[in-house]
Amino acid sequence: MSVRRARALLAVLALATCAHALLDDALEVIKLSKEIGEEVLSSWDIIGKPFNVTGGVELPLVRRREREVLARLGQVSRALEKLELGVEKSETIAILIAKSVGRGARLELRLLEMSDLLSRIASADRRMREYVRYQRELERDTLENFAKWCVSHDPGALPDLLERVHSLIVPPHKNLLGRGLLQLVLDDLQQDHPDLCEFQLSQHQLIYDMYNTISLTEIKGYAMMQFSWMLLRIYGKGNFTQEASLTRTRYGERTSQTAAAARAALVLAQRDLYRCDPPHHKLGETYAEVTRLLQGYVENEVDMNTEGTCRDNCAYYTLAENHHCFADQFCQKQKICKGRIIDCQYIDSDMWICPARLHSNRRYDWIEYENGRTFGRVGSCMQGTTKVDSWWRWLFWHCSYCMCLCDDASYDSDRYFSLWDATSDVKNNKVVTGLKLVKLGRVFHLQVAEGTLGERGVVTPGxxxxxxxxxxxxxxxxxxxxxxxxxxxRRAVDLDELDSPAGSILTGVRFRMLGAHLHFEIRSTPFNFTTGRLYPEKSIWLSNDNTDGNAEKPRKRLELHRPDIPTRTQTPLPVDSSHDQYIEFTHSDFEADAAQSTVPFIDIQPVMPMKGASLASGAGVIHRGSRGSGGFLAVKLSTYDFARHVRAAAPPTAFEEEDTTEFSPAIN
Structure with a gap:
């Protein structure tokens, strides 16, 4: 990746990272905007209406009003700090974003500019907080100069910074400046399809977090400007009633337009959340296997019939079983298939077989036939090769060794899926925040993580x-x-991506049987977004009950073409399944692996948003793979659609000035 692209991606970090924990705290941006607006409005009341005085004003009175205004500003500052509590720029996040797909030059420049602007506004906000903290030790000129900068018309002053941020989101001249930053980011994500799964963020979450960051910056700027007008009024620099009103109006316009731009992008953003291939596959940590479901198995035809004859051929034995071990041949040297022997075929008379090591799920590491054909990766053989030769019986019957499939549901075969529900504790207002497949013993289970739902989509991790x-x-x-x-x-698994209806969220998952297919379902529970209250009694299970036998629109099979072991693939495996498909567990390719493995493998990596908790509305079972690979059966989540909840909370439109003679600053 070029340095330019890496810099652009790190610029995304400046926009998105500082919002990652916004919804994990007690307040939410929209709600905070309204509360701060009301706090600013009430703060004007403590100043009073100025009137002409002739004798000036005593300094203690000015200081008292100054302290009262700064105390109110301190309350606003603490509310902002509460929202930002625990938000730190993570080196891990920076690395993950840097590995993402590159951005174009136009987008890069805008991201870098936005990063710079937000950094400068954040710096001013930190300075303001310091002034509030040390107000008793500060000179009046210090506060006055800072207040003047906060409302100055000069380039580089706070109003200019806020307007430049806004122009990046909502360009004032679209024909000349093009699309806004949120839309450019979304276009780039969708065009180049980056692996957002690497850092467990959906496109929707990324856009929403950027919007929250920008909205939070607007609130900071609005608070600083309004309190600056108050301070300047206290210091006798003017009335500033109209200026404060214009500041409030412009803030409302910007936030409304930003919300509209965010909604437009969120509606189009994908909400999928799943895992990529890890840097290194590790059995039991990143993946697990169904074992010995349909496994390559060498058997002589003489042992597949009760008469012990060789008068048929390998192709005759499409469904058979082992009846004996004739004359202690190769059957004596391998573990007998005690189940069904399926789909036998003749490859060649004689072969060298490399048996797998003891306690392996494989029977053979590789097979090399006398005609030069090989099954598996021929190389060294730890156990020593075994020569296996077919033979003639009574001159005219050839007792051939066949390559078959063994379906043996013995204790060595892990082929079971739990049909038990995996749900969150809805009675205690808990929702699903994570999902994974786990293998316990010989059984695969669905497992969920849960978190406590609060107001306006806030989820406390559990x-x-x-x-x-x-x-x-x-x-x-x-x-x-x-x-x-x-x-x-009965080895088919339905591949479906399910979502809750509007006004409901994910509270459970399960497998059930639909005919011969292992079928996926989700539990959906209605909730009140404002209060965060769940309605457990209205929970329902949802699924796509379409089958491959549907005459009008049958469920389609996802074919695996000569599938090799997926962990051998050097390139990342993308999601290649779609809703309303199904896949069948099968054996790996004969040439590639001697049909010794059951594919697809099972991805057991947990799917959980990087925040630790986030609202999810849906889930699904997908397949990640490519031509020539068995791929992975995996689970996914769908993050909640916040688009309809994004709106600007305009500050109060007016404040009334009361007549007072208690205090009136002298106009200098």
Whole structure:
């Protein structure tokens, strides 16, 4: 990646990172905007209406009013600090964004400019907070000069900085300056399809966080300008009633236009959240496997019929089983398939087989036939190769070794999926904040993380809901009720991406059986966005019950073309599935892997927003893969759609001045 692109991506960090925890705190930007507007309005009341005086004003009175205004400003400052509590720029986030796809030059320049502007406004805000903290030790000139800068018309003063920020979001002349920054970011994300999954943010979240950052900056600027007018009025520099009113009006215009731009981008932004390939695949940490479902198996035809004859050929045995071990041949040297033997084929008479190491899920590491054909990656053999030769019986019957598939649901085969619900504690107002597939013993389970829902989409992070481990052989466990057993006929998994209706959020997931397919469902619960209250009694389970047998629009099968082991792939595996498809667990390719592995593998990485908790409305089961790879079966989340909740909260439109003679600054 070029230095220019990396710089642009780090500029995104300046916009997005400082908003990551906004919704994790007690207040939300829109609500805070309204509260600060009301605080500013009430603060004008303590100044009073000025009137002409002849004798001037005593300094203690000026200082008292100054302290009262700064105390109000301190309250506003603490509210802003509460919103920013715990927000730190993370080196990890910077690295993840830097690895993302490059930005164009136009976008890069605008991001860098926005980063610079926000940094300068944040610096002014920090200075203001210091002045509030040390107000008793400060000279009047210090506060007065700062207040003048906050309302100055000079280039580089606070009003100019705020207007420049706004012009990047809502260009004043679109025909000349083009589209706004939020739309440019979204266009770039969608065009180049970056792996946002690397840092667990959906496009929707990224745009929403940028909007929150900009909105928070507007609130800071508005508060600084309004309190500056108050201070200047106290210091006898003028009335400033009209100026304060114009400041309020312009703030309302900017925030309204910014909200409209954010809504337009959010409506188009994708809300998908899933995991990418990790830097290094590790069994049991990033992926797990269904084992020995359909596995390549070498068997002589003489052992696949009760008569012990060789009068048929390999192709005859489409469905068979082992009946004996004739004359202690190769069958004596390998573990017998005690289940069904399926789809046999003749490759060549003689071969060298490299048996897999003890306790491996494989039977063979590789096979090399006498005709030169190879199955698997031929190389060294830790166990030593075994020569396997077909033979003639009674001159005219050839007892051939066949390459078949073994479907053996023995204790060595991990092929079970739990059908138990995985839900959040809705009675205690908890929602799903994370999702993953886990393998406990021989069984795969869905597991959810939960968090407590609060006002306006605020979610307090919680923990992963414990999964109860069981074995299919445990007393009382029922196939088709408590778990599903994969088999040759029942190995399909439906690939669906489900979302809750408007006004509802995700509170549970589960698998159930739909015919012979393992089928995914979500639980959706209505809630009140303003109060954060869930309505558990109105929860419903949602699914896409379409099947491949539908005559009008059948569910489509996702084909795996000669699939190799997915961990061997050197390039990232993208999502190649779509809603309303299904995939079948199958064996890996004969040539690539001697059909020893069951694919797809299972991605067990947790899917959870980087904030630790975020509102989710949907979930799904997807496949990440490419041609020639078995890929990974994985889960995804859909982040909540905040678009309809984004709106500007205009400050109060007017304040009334009361007649008072208690204090009136002299007009200098």
């Amino acid at each position: 923990n992963w809901v414990p999964v109860q481990k069981f074995d299919p052989l445990d007393p009382g466990m029922r196939d088709g009720v408590d778990f599903h057993t994969l088999s040759y006929e």
